[in-house]
Amino acid sequence: xMSLKTAxxxxxxxxDKGLNKKIVIEISEKKNEPGWMTDFRLKALTIFESMPMPxxxxxxxxxxxxxxxxxxxxxxxxxxxxxxxxxxxxxxxxKLGIPQAEQKFLAGVGAQxxxxxxxxxxxxxxxxxxxxxxxxxxxxxxxxxxxxxxFSTIIPAHDNKFAALNSAVxxxxxxxxxxxxxxxxxxxxxxxxxxSSQMGQFERTLIIxxxxxxxxxxxxxxxxxxKKNSLHSxxxxxxxxxxxxxxxxxxxxxxxxVYNLVTKRxxxxxNARVEWVDGNFGSKVTxxxxxIVLKEPGAKGSIISLAVATAGQHQDSGGKIIHCAPxxxxxxxxxxxxxxxxxxxxxxxxxxxxxxYGVRSKVQxxxxxxxxxxxxxxxxxxxxxxDRVDVGHEASISKVSDEQLFYLQSRGLxxxxxxxxIVNGFIDAFVxxxxxxxxxxxxxxxxxxxxxxxx
Amino acid sequence: xxxxxxxxxxxxxxxxxxxxxxxxxxxxxxxxxCFYLERNAVLRAEFFIMHADxxxxxxxxxxxxxxHADVVGVYGAHSNNIVRIKxxxxxxxxxxxxxxxxxxIVRDSAQAYYHGxxxxxxxxxxxxxxxxxxxxxxxxxxxxxxxxxxxVLTNDVRCFxxxATSRCDDEQLFYCSARGMDEKKAQHLLLYAFxxxxxxxxxxxxxxxxxxx
Amino acid sequence: xxxxxxxxxxxxxxxxxxKQVLYDIDLSINSGTIYAIMGPNGSGKSTLAYALMGHxxxxxxxxxxxxxxxxxxxxxxxxxxxxxxxxxxxxPCEIPGVSVASFLREAYSAVTGMFISVVDFQVLLYERCxxxxxxxxxxxxxxxxxxxxxxxxxxxxxxxxxxxxxVAILDExxxxxxxxxxxxxxxxxxxxxxxxxxxxxIIITHYQRILNYVIPDYVHILCDGRMVMSGDNTVAxxxxxKGYDVFKNSTI
Numbered sequence: 001x002m003s004l005k006t007a008x009x010x011x012x013x014x015x016d017k018g019l020n021k022k023i024v025i026e027i028s029e030k031k032n033e034p035g036w037m038t039d040f041r042l043k044a045l046t047i048f049e050s051m052p053m054p055x056x057x058x059x060x061x062x063x064x065x066x067x068x069x070x071x072x073x074x075x076x077x078x079x080x081x082x083x084x085x086x087x088x089x090x091x092x093x094x095k096l097g098i099p100q101a102e103q104k105f106l107a108g109v110g111a112q113x114x115x116x117x118x119x120x121x122x123x124x125x126x127x128x129x130x131x132x133x134x135x136x137x138x139x140x141x142x143x144x145x146x147x148x149x150x151f152s153t154i155i156p157a158h159d160n161k162f163a164a165l166n167s168a169v170x171x172x173x174x175x176x177x178x179x180x181x182x183x184x185x186x187x188x189x190x191x192x193x194x195x196s197s198q199m200g201q202f203e204r205t206l207i208i209x210x211x212x213x214x215x216x217x218x219x220x221x222x223x224x225x226x227k228k229n230s231l232h233s234x235x236x237x238x239x240x241x242x243x244x245x246x247x248x249x250x251x252x253x254x255x256x257x258v259y260n261l262v263t264k265r266x267x268x269x270x271n272a273r274v275e276w277v278d279g280n281f282g283s284k285v286t287x288x289x290x291x292i293v294l295k296e297p298g299a300k301g302s303i304i305s306l307a308v309a310t311a312g313q314h315q316d317s318g319g320k321i322i323h324c325a326p327x328x329x330x331x332x333x334x335x336x337x338x339x340x341x342x343x344x345x346x347x348x349x350x351x352x353x354x355x356x357y358g359v360r361s362k363v364q365x366x367x368x369x370x371x372x373x374x375x376x377x378x379x380x381x382x383x384x385x386x387d388r389v390d391v392g393h394e395a396s397i398s399k400v401s402d403e404q405l406f407y408l409q410s411r412g413l414x415x416x417x418x419x420x421x422i423v424n425g426f427i428d429a430f431v432x433x434x435x436x437x438x439x440x441x442x443x444x445x446x447x448x449x450x451x452x453x454x455x
Numbered sequence: 456x457x458x459x460x461x462x463x464x465x466x467x468x469x470x471x472x473x474x475x476x477x478x479x480x481x482x483x484x485x486x487x488x489c490f491y492l493e494r495n496a497v498l499r500a501e502f503f504i505m506h507a508d509x510x511x512x513x514x515x516x517x518x519x520x521x522x523h524a525d526v527v528g529v530y531g532a533h534s535n536n537i538v539r540i541k542x543x544x545x546x547x548x549x550x551x552x553x554x555x556x557x558x559x560i561v562r563d564s565a566q567a568y569y570h571g572x573x574x575x576x577x578x579x580x581x582x583x584x585x586x587x588x589x590x591x592x593x594x595x596x597x598x599x600x601x602x603x604x605x606x607v608l609t610n611d612v613r614c615f616x617x618x619a620t621s622r623c624d625d626e627q628l629f630y631c632s633a634r635g636m637d638e639k640k641a642q643h644l645l646l647y648a649f650x651x652x653x654x655x656x657x658x659x660x661x662x663x664x665x666x667x668x
Numbered sequence: 669x670x671x672x673x674x675x676x677x678x679x680x681x682x683x684x685x686x687k688q689v690l691y692d693i694d695l696s697i698n699s700g701t702i703y704a705i706m707g708p709n710g711s712g713k714s715t716l717a718y719a720l721m722g723h724x725x726x727x728x729x730x731x732x733x734x735x736x737x738x739x740x741x742x743x744x745x746x747x748x749x750x751x752x753x754x755x756x757x758x759x760p761c762e763i764p765g766v767s768v769a770s771f772l773r774e775a776y777s778a779v780t781g782m783f784i785s786v787v788d789f790q791v792l793l794y795e796r797c798x799x800x801x802x803x804x805x806x807x808x809x810x811x812x813x814x815x816x817x818x819x820x821x822x823x824x825x826x827x828x829x830x831x832x833x834x835v836a837i838l839d840e841x842x843x844x845x846x847x848x849x850x851x852x853x854x855x856x857x858x859x860x861x862x863x864x865x866x867x868x869x870i871i872i873t874h875y876q877r878i879l880n881y882v883i884p885d886y887v888h889i890l891c892d893g894r895m896v897m898s899g900d901n902t903v904a905x906x907x908x909x910k911g912y913d914v915f916k917n918s919t920i
Contacts, residue, residue, distance in 0.1 A: 354595070372577045372609035382601040384620045387592035392619040393603070399610040625724070626761045632745035633721050633755055634771075634827065635778030641746070644766055644774060651765030 021045060024168050031137045031171075034144060044157035044167030051161040057347065058285045058316040063231060063259050126184070132177040133188055136204050139175030146177060150208055154237040154265050154293075163263045166202045166235040173203035173234065176217060178244075180210040187249070187435050190219035203234040209244035209272075218435060220251040220279075230257045230284075238266035240274050242296070247275040251438055253282040253445075256312055265291040271298035277433045278305040280315050281445065289347060291320035294328035301330040306430040309342030309374070310449065318348035318365075318380075323389075327358040332365075333429050339370035339449070345377040350391065357388035365395040368426055420450040460487045465496035467519065473500040474656045478507050485510040494519030494548075503659045504530035504559075505666060510539040517544075517551035517579070527653050528557040531666040532565035532597075539568045544586065546579035546612075555586045558650060560666065561597040570602045573614055580611040590620040591649055593642075643667050674699045674752075674868055675720075675835050680731035682712075682719045688729065689715045690893045697835060699866045704879055704904060706872075707890035708912040713872045714758060716890070717839045721755045722748055736834070750779055752834030756824035756841050764810040768823065769793060771811050772830055779831050796829045800856050817844040825856040829863075836860070837870045842878040854881030876908040891915050 024045050028038040053060055126133055132143055139147050157167040174190055209215055232254065240246045246266065254260050260283040266274040276290035292301035303319035321330040336344035346365045367376040378395045400422050408418035423446055424431070431439050465471045477486060486509060490498050496519060502511060515524040524544070532538045544553040553573070561567045573584045590599045603616040623645045631641035646667045654660050675697035682690040689712045697703060707713050719726040720733060722745040733740040735751055743751065763771070773789045776782075784792070794804055802822055812820055821841055828836055841853055858881075861867060871882060879887075879901065887903040889896050889912070896915045897903060906914070 367605075367607070369607060369610040369612075372580070372611070374610065375606070375608045377607070378603075378605040378616070380603060380618075382599070382603075382618050382620065384590075384592065384600075385598045387595055387597055387622045389592075390621040392617070393601075394617045395603070395605060395615070397605060397607050397612065397614040399612070624761075627763050629723055629745065630757070630761050630763070631774075633749055633757075634775035634831070635746050635749035636774060637744075637746045637778070640774065640778060644771070645763065648763050648765030 019045070019048075019165075019169065027169060027171065031140070033137075033140055036148065037140055040152065040157070041168045041170075044164050047157050048161060048164035048168055051158075051164060053161060057287050058314045058345075060259065060261075060285065062284075129182050129184075130179040131182060131184060132175065134175050136170070136173040136175050136206065139206075143175065143177065146208070147175065147206065150206060150237065150239050152237070154239065154267055155235050155263050160263060162233040162261045163235055166204060166233050166263070170202045170204035170235065173205040173236075174207070174217070174219075175205070176207040176215060178207075178209045178213040178215045181212045182210075183214040184216070187216040187218045190217070201232045203236075205234070205236040206239075207237070207246060207248070208239045209241060209246050211241045212243045213241075214245045216247040216249070216435075218249045218251075218438065220253070231259050231261070233261045234263075236262070236264040238264075238274060240266060240268045240272035240299075242270035242272055244269075245273040245275075247277065247433075248290075249277040249279075249434060249438070251279040251281075251434075251442070252286070254286075255282060256284050258283045258285075260286040260288065262286075262288040264288065265293065266301070267293045267295050268299035268301055270296040271300075272296075273300045275301075275433075276303045276305070276319065277430070278303070278317065278319075279430065279434075279442065280305070280307040280317055283313060283315075285314050286317055288317045289320050289349075291322070291349075292330065293322045293324060294330065295324050297325045297327045299325065299328045301328075303330075303332045303334070304430050304433055305332075305334045306427050307334075307336040307344045307346075308446075308449065309336070309338045309344040311340040311342060313342045315342070315344045316347060317344075318346045320349040321351070321361065322349070323352040323356040323359045323361070326356055328356065329359065330361045332363040334363075334365040335427050335430055336365075336367045336376060337370070337423065337426075338367065338374035338376045341373040343375040343377070345379065346395070348380040349383070350380070350393065351383045352386050352389050352391065354385040356386050359386065359389040359391065361389075361391045363393040365393075366426070367395070367397045368423065369397060369399055416447075416450045420447045423450065460489060462489045462491070464491045465493065465498055465522075467494045467496065469493075470497045471499070472655075473498070474502075474659055475500075476503045476505070476659060476662065477509055477511065478505040480507075482508045485512065487512045487514075489514040489516070490524065491516045491518055492522035492524055492551075495521040496523070498522075498524040498526075499655065500524075500526045501654055501656050501659055502526070502528040502530075503654075503662055504528070504532075504538055504540075505662060506531055506533050506536055508537050510541070512541045512543075513555075514543040515545065515553055517546050517553060517582075518548055520548045520550055522548065522551045524551075524553045526553075526555045527655075528555075528559075529650055529653060529659070529663065529666070530557070530559035530567065531562075532559065532567050533562040534565060535563070536565040537568070538565070540570070542569075542571045542586070544571075544573045544584050546573075546575040546582045546584060548582075549579060550581040551579055552582065553584045556653060557587070558589045558591075558653060560591045560593060560646060560649075561599055562593040564594070564596040564598075566598040566600075568600045569618075570604070571616070572604045572606065573616065575605075575607045575609060575612050575614065577608045580609055582611075583613040585614070586616040588618045589649070591646065592620060592622050672699050673697065674736055676734040677720075678732050678734075680716075680719070680733060681729040682715055683727050683729050684715060684725060688893070690719070692731065693890075693895055695888065695895070697868045697870065699834070699868055701886070702861075702869045702871065702882060702884045704871045704873060704884035704887045704901075705890055706874065706876075706887060706904065706907055709874065710892075711890040711912075712893040713874075713890055714839055715893075717755055717837050717870075717872055720748075720837060721745060721753065746778065749831075749833075750781070754828060754831060754833030754836045756821075756828060756836065756838045758839040758841075758843065760812050760820050760824060762810070762812040762815075764813040766811045767808055768811055768826075769807040772807075772827065775827065776830055779833075792830070796826055799829065799859055800826055801852055802826065818846075818849045821845060821849070821853060822856075825853060825860075828860050829856065832860075832864050833867065835868045835870065837872065839872045840874065841871070842873055842875065850878060851881065854878065857882050876904045879904050889915050 024041050155163050157164045238246050268274045274292050280286050290303055294301055301321050307315035307317050309315040319332045334346050338344045352359050365378050369376045404422050405418050431442055530538050542555045559567050569588045571586050588601050599620050601618040603618050628641050650663050673696050677695040680693040888898045
């Protein structure tokens, strides 16, 4: 059983609005970071300031970088009282069958979780195997050499404006290290870290899988996370060394005021395998294109994503795969649903560089659009510079078929249930990859969406 | 070079069959075609680009209910050619149909760029649109960039697009060799298969021989 | 009829994707003779067929094959076909967009070295179709495109008749066929033999069934990549009665 402890009523730090050098230094000092990290942050700040806002992708004109708090101790960022949490959110939790205690945690009530017993056992099991699983800041202090070796090597600060931002002000996020040959038998959940800063705005995650290891990491939750602050810009870097396998699953359902701009990239070495499983619900705008660089022969990458855009939302997501070596394979399955005025866009890149022969790749994008106030787009780029390859891309857009609806209703299902069933079939490729609890939540979430459907 | 826009309005219930052959005489130009289709208008347009450095833009605007447009393109790029093709299928009325099929062979150090957009407006209920871009790469230095795009604003529509890039299938090549055909002959046969059934125009069909051999 | 050794296989060892599948195969194929090669699944029967034809995925580790006195290793795939080797594939691939007629005409020109006009070839083709009870419309369809298993086998036979090879390797030409189709295939083989008595035939099969119609002069059993038994047709009957397990531990 989980018990709740009230939050320590410490001095709560919150920066002024806007971003400057002083704030970045303060953040670094609060975390007791080594000099190289402070320098890194400052350099990134300069880069952030010099880069223009992107003009492609979703509409970011509503985002004013100066009107944001860049460092808020996570407790502040969440509601302090369960009573303050919006009713709709509380109801959603109930409908999704999420237990009371979790509800409060996820709604960001300033209550620390103390599921000591469960967590402690898991912690011991992992550390016995040499696995490191901690928050990023602790890792910088306790595993400095390892972190320094890989940090920002996959996503450098100048990669894009929001990566630069994250590099300057990152706080929270996970560090995972799996030693050679270790296969972690249960998914690591961000939730386990018992550090409420995981729900932070600028998480920075780094996962290193040594040769022949396996790790599955799951973050996020299907329940809506209500945030006061409207900009979330995370960076996730994955290093899959030879013969290793990393599966990174994200389910995100931010509240409707959030701009969710994420840079996620993995590098896969010899015969390694990386899977991004990405579920995007909610937020006002999401821009997220998980990327896999297949760096050495035999590497395999797959991206399975689901985006659901409802009223007032724009999900601009997809995947990027770059084949840099021969005999690499990849596949992307992107499913999206647009309803009630939502807009869902797939943006992807499939690139095969010269010399990467024997590549096989398949991209499949399917979109379901419910009504004529919604919108769906597909913007893939296929760039091939090598002839001994087999690359295909297909996309289809359709609506829920009237014949299918009729058939199911004639067998006793209500229209809502019928719709939910059809939609579940549509997204099955995605749901089948989730740990069971998540799969159940997603199915319920979809059922709820169908209920709320206009027509 | 100043390249004019060729615009055609296909009136109600009218049919237009259009074909155009582009070769290196058109090097350095932008060939821009825009077809406006009114109610129940029908268009069949066939384009052939033979080893030229050229940009081809074909736009179909389906303004009237029931309009129907089929666009087919065959292209071949060799040595250092850069071929750019852009197609737009714009559905603005109900029960309209469009299809674009672009297939090409890219040899030597040539490059082919394809950018295709299907845009389906709210008013275009009951429409269907498809788009296909297939490329056969014949050398290690050839390059293809394909960007098939879809923008859809109504749910009552069927849209499909596909893009594929590969070279001649090894099993098919083996089967042909096992029947006595040398490598060149086998490749030619497969390239004929690649373009088979695409063009209707006899003039253009004849050019395929030259493209392949 | 003079019997000369047309195909001489000497201690042939073959690997597929770095895994050895055939070990020291010795086989002498004489003209005008019918051979059956039988064996359980995975014994290497099809590997032998593909290796003889020169499929790039099959590597010859050691040994040699002489086709009419010439080392096969010196010939590319299409040269082997031109020199009289024919393989009827177990799973012929599809080439949509190429009609049966145009493919066969190309193959005919390539193998015989003779030019033939479209019209003349069509006459030849339709004659052969009639002999195999194949409807003429068949020849306008895309090569193996959407063909049933039986149709694919019949197309392979059609090619056999038109190309008149010296050595015909039939890789499981009986698999998936019902009794009627089997009879048509057997008749086709008989016809090919009648027209070209010097042709050698190698029938690769798992089951004894087809050997009731096309009676082999010699039967060889392949197990785990090795030739474990050779003899006359009685060997085939033994397989039918006792299965392949009886050979598992024996060698010649």
